[in-house]
Amino acid sequence: QVQLVESGGGLVQAGGSLRLSCAASESIVNLYTMAWYRQAPGSQRDMVAVINGIGGTNYDESVKGRFTISRDNAKSTVYLQMNSLKSEDTAVYYCNTWPSPRERWGRGTQVTVSS
Numbered sequence: 001q002v003q004l005v006e007s008g009g010g011l012v013q014a015g016g017s018l019r020l021s022c023a024a025s026e027s028i029v030n031l032y033t034m035a036w037y038r039q040a041p042g043s044q045r046d047m048v049a050v051i052n053g054i055g056g057t058n059y060d061e062s063v064k065g066r067f068t069i070s071r072d073n074a075k076s077t078v079y080l081q082m083n084s085l086k087s088e089d090t091a092v093y094y095c096n097t098w099p100s101p102r103e104r105w106g107r108g109t110q111v112t113v114s115s
Helices: none
Strands: 004-007 010-013 018-024 034-039 046-051 057-059 067-072 077-082 091-097 109-114
Touching: 004 091, 018 034, 018 091, 018 109, 034 067, 034 077, 046 067, 046 077, 057 067, 077 091
Parallel strands: 010 109
Antiparallel strands: 004 018, 018 077, 034 046, 034 091, 046 057, 067 077, 091 109
């Protein structure tokens, strides 16, 4: 079973930045389209950003122009650079394959943005 380990979250003021990392225990990052998802309290888990095998990206409208997804196939790691953070970005962030999350969800990493 592939393990997904998210890290890099924390408490940040509105307008600040964070860089999240998702390390996979096996080389799935270069095999599948990967995505970052987030889940706020009381809400469903939604896609935030997607990156395919040739580096093509797609973003939810709410984060376009502020978030950037990237991947390092050699390290089997996906990143999410988050700039100009807003209070509504507060959530637990997860990574998994896209469009169908085929791996067991990791613990996620908590991002809290204070206004």
